[in-house]
Amino acid sequence: MTHQSLPFIxxxxxxxxxxxxxxxxxxPANLIDLSRSLQYIDIASRRDFYAAALATLIINREDMELxxxxxxxxxxxxxxxxxxxxxxxxxxxxxxxxxxxRRQRQRADGENADDGNEDDAESEQTGYSSQELLAQKxxxxxxxxxxxxxxKIIAELIAILxxxxxxxxxxxxxxxxxxxxxxxxRSMPYGEYCLKLAHRTHRLKKNKLILFCxxxxxxxxxxxxxxxxxxAMGAKISNIEVAVFSTRMTSxxxxxxxKDIDExxxxxxxxxxxxxxxxxxxxxxxxxxxxxxxQMLSSHTxxxxxxxxxxxxxxxxxxxxxxxxxxxxxxxxxxxPLLGNVNYQPLCKGMQTALPFLDYFLPVHNLESLAEATxxxxxxxx
Amino acid sequence: MFQSIEEIEQKFAAQGYITDRHLATxxxxxxxxGKPLYLEGEPGVGKTEVAKVLAKSLDTELIRLQCYEGLxxxxxxxxxxxxxxxxxxxxxxxxxxxxxxxxANIFDEQFLLERPLxxxxxxxxxxxxxxxxxxxxxxxxxxxxxxxxxxxxxITIPEVGTIRAEQPPFVVLTSNRTREMHDALKRRxxxxxxxxxxxxxxxxxxxTKVPEIxxxxxxxxxxxxxxLRREDFYKRPxxxxxxxxxxxxxxxxxxxxxxxVIETTMSCILKYRQDQEKLAGDNLQKALALTKNFKGxxxxxxxxSIN
Numbered sequence: 001m002t003h004q005s006l007p008f009i010x011x012x013x014x015x016x017x018x019x020x021x022x023x024x025x026x027x028p029a030n031l032i033d034l035s036r037s038l039q040y041i042d043i044a045s046r047r048d049f050y051a052a053a054l055a056t057l058i059i060n061r062e063d064m065e066l067x068x069x070x071x072x073x074x075x076x077x078x079x080x081x082x083x084x085x086x087x088x089x090x091x092x093x094x095x096x097x098x099x100x101x102r103r104q105r106q107r108a109d110g111e112n113a114d115d116g117n118e119d120d121a122e123s124e125q126t127g128y129s130s131q132e133l134l135a136q137k138x139x140x141x142x143x144x145x146x147x148x149x150x151x152k153i154i155a156e157l158i159a160i161l162x163x164x165x166x167x168x169x170x171x172x173x174x175x176x177x178x179x180x181x182x183x184x185x186r187s188m189p190y191g192e193y194c195l196k197l198a199h200r201t202h203r204l205k206k207n208k209l210i211l212f213c214x215x216x217x218x219x220x221x222x223x224x225x226x227x228x229x230x231x232a233m234g235a236k237i238s239n240i241e242v243a244v245f246s247t248r249m250t251s252x253x254x255x256x257x258x259k260d261i262d263e264x265x266x267x268x269x270x271x272x273x274x275x276x277x278x279x280x281x282x283x284x285x286x287x288x289x290x291x292x293x294x295q296m297l298s299s300h301t302x303x304x305x306x307x308x309x310x311x312x313x314x315x316x317x318x319x320x321x322x323x324x325x326x327x328x329x330x331x332x333x334x335x336x337p338l339l340g341n342v343n344y345q346p347l348c349k350g351m352q353t354a355l356p357f358l359d360y361f362l363p364v365h366n367l368e369s370l371a372e373a374t375x376x377x378x379x380x381x382x
Numbered sequence: 383m384f385q386s387i388e389e390i391e392q393k394f395a396a397q398g399y400i401t402d403r404h405l406a407t408x409x410x411x412x413x414x415x416g417k418p419l420y421l422e423g424e425p426g427v428g429k430t431e432v433a434k435v436l437a438k439s440l441d442t443e444l445i446r447l448q449c450y451e452g453l454x455x456x457x458x459x460x461x462x463x464x465x466x467x468x469x470x471x472x473x474x475x476x477x478x479x480x481x482x483x484x485x486a487n488i489f490d491e492q493f494l495l496e497r498p499l500x501x502x503x504x505x506x507x508x509x510x511x512x513x514x515x516x517x518x519x520x521x522x523x524x525x526x527x528x529x530x531x532x533x534x535x536x537i538t539i540p541e542v543g544t545i546r547a548e549q550p551p552f553v554v555l556t557s558n559r560t561r562e563m564h565d566a567l568k569r570r571x572x573x574x575x576x577x578x579x580x581x582x583x584x585x586x587x588x589x590t591k592v593p594e595i596x597x598x599x600x601x602x603x604x605x606x607x608x609x610l611r612r613e614d615f616y617k618r619p620x621x622x623x624x625x626x627x628x629x630x631x632x633x634x635x636x637x638x639x640x641x642x643v644i645e646t647t648m649s650c651i652l653k654y655r656q657d658q659e660k661l662a663g664d665n666l667q668k669a670l671a672l673t674k675n676f677k678g679x680x681x682x683x684x685x686x687s688i689n
Binding site: 025027029030033036037040041047048050051052054055056058059060061064167168180181183184187188298299300327328 | 403410420422451464468485521
């Protein structure tokens with residue numbers, strides 16, 4: 001039996017497999033739907049079959065381009081005697097060969113941006129006061145008192161971020177909201193007026209937390225400090241994901257309970273320095289979006305990004321990834337140590353790209369600013 | 383029910399909704415397979431309108447559930463009318479009903495407040511169209527609950543029992559994509575992305591919805607909108623904005639676009655200050671020039687953009 005003469009249903013299954021191999025998830029129920037839809041459309045009409053396949057198999061707009069490409073590829077190979085090919089085919093092919101060109105372009109951008117950014121970065125760094133920098137205070141050199149203070153602030157910050165008020169209700173002793181359902185139930189035995197009012201209030205629910213820390217260049221010290229403190233709190237925080245990034249993203253959640261976490265971070269950032277790479281926030285965000293999509297990114301997630309925003313990657317990519325993150329999580333908070341300097345303005349490309357998508361943009365250059373940020377968040381949260 | 387894809391195209395057109403073959407096929411499959419239709423797209427491209435026109439074409443009732451965060455079963459499904467229940471008990475007492483009979487009937491359906499989902503399921507007669515609008519605004523809990531309702535079309539009320547739909551409604555869900563929905567829900571539906579219309583289609587829509595408009599003006603309006611949508615605005619104008627603008631120009635008695643007209647009526651199409659500022663000056667003149675030079679009828683494809 002030649003490939004062409006297989007039963008149509010087999011082709012649908014093979015096509016489903018092809019989509020799956022290309023990274024578009026298709027489940028059997030969708031393939032069954034497509035098969036069922038064949039009785040309602042004229043399968044000799046490619047246009048209608050394309051519409052049916054798209055409607056039943058695809059659930060994201062992002063997959064549509066790739067789908068169209070694969071669709072044309074698969075059914076062209078079978079040479080369906082047909083109406084002219086889909087006009088979208090052209091754009092699909094364009095997308096297919098783009099990764100390489102995109103990468104090249106990115107590299108070129110990166111090199112160009114390199115020189116400019118470095119100069120800016122240096123002038124910026126001389127700008128802010130060195131005395132109060134967290135960076136000057138490694139966790140080893142802090143006094144017990146300072147350490148305790150820092151730990152308290154971070155614990156509070158996490159507690160604020162990790163809780164949210166549900167829109168749903170739970171019974172309460174008092175409050176403005178009356179729970180009529182309960183009032184009525186309670187008054188039943190007496191058959192008369194209700195004797196006691198019942199109240200309700202919003203439930204508290206837990207958020208998921210994602211900590212996304214820049215470990216390139218000067219940012220490494222800040223990130224290490226924050227991660228060390230979070231590790232010190234250890235098991236108290238559930239549902240937290242910590243990742244460090246520079247040119248690539250690495251999840252360090254599995255190492256959080258290890259004693260040598262300091263060493264782990266150092267190794268990672270050393271690796272980065274060896275590559276002499278700058279920060280590529282866009283592609284790291286893409287890794288985050290891809291890897292964490294199902295476990296951690298939901299409407300109950302708070303994403304905290306710790307970075308100075310010096311991005312040497314593709315601004316367009318960063319923008320689209322920030323947009324995706326924005327859609328997926330509840331809140332995005334950007335902590336930037338440079339913001340501690342009164343003269344600082346978020347003018348660099350990366351920060352400019354990110355700003356429209358942020359809920360809060362806060363400084364973290366020393367303990368006071370961290371405490372201030374915590375206080376601010378407590379009043380604004382919910 | 384529809385018999386063919388062409389029938390949908392015709393009936394939708396009769397209601398003033400210009401559709402394309404792709405959307406018509408998806409709607410047809412949705413009604414034939416009995417699967418919910420999941421429409422996604424930018425605001426103002428006519429997602430909600432599909433449900434309204436579908437209901438009209440089928441000559442049936444449209445039941446609408448507008449979603450928002452915190453929407454729960456009491457507001458989406460049913461609620462007992464507590465005040466009436468209390469009054470009923472008091473009345474029965476006043477009438478001297480025997481003690482053990484008092485309150486026996488308070489979980490009757492007459493004390494049940496029907497909310498949209500229950501109404502769609504209890505509906506008698508022709509299958510209604512259930513529009514679940516802006517599902518992306520609801521929260522996870524509601525999404526999970528909806529999954530259950532949409533798969534079985536039955537609802538359990540503890541005091542009454544299980545209510546099953548005689549005939550499941552036609553369901554249309556719309557989303558502006560302010561957040562991602564769970565795959566599970568989308569997989570139960572037929573997915574369709576509604577894009578901005580092509581110039582020809584938009585012209586069709588304008589001429590259908592604003593029949594009094596002059597042809598020259600309508601071509602200019604659509605061409606101008608097409609140019610605008612290529613630019614990177616915070617909020618790109620949708621078809622709704624095109625129609626608003628066309629209506630506004632018509633009521634101002636304007637026959638042709640010029641800079642002054644656009645500047646004074648810009649609020650119809652761009653709703654953010656930064657977007658309006660972006661269009662001012664050179665950009666506006668460029669776009670206007672391109673629009674005016676666009677002599678070709680609706681079939682000629684456009685060339686060039688503002689920048």
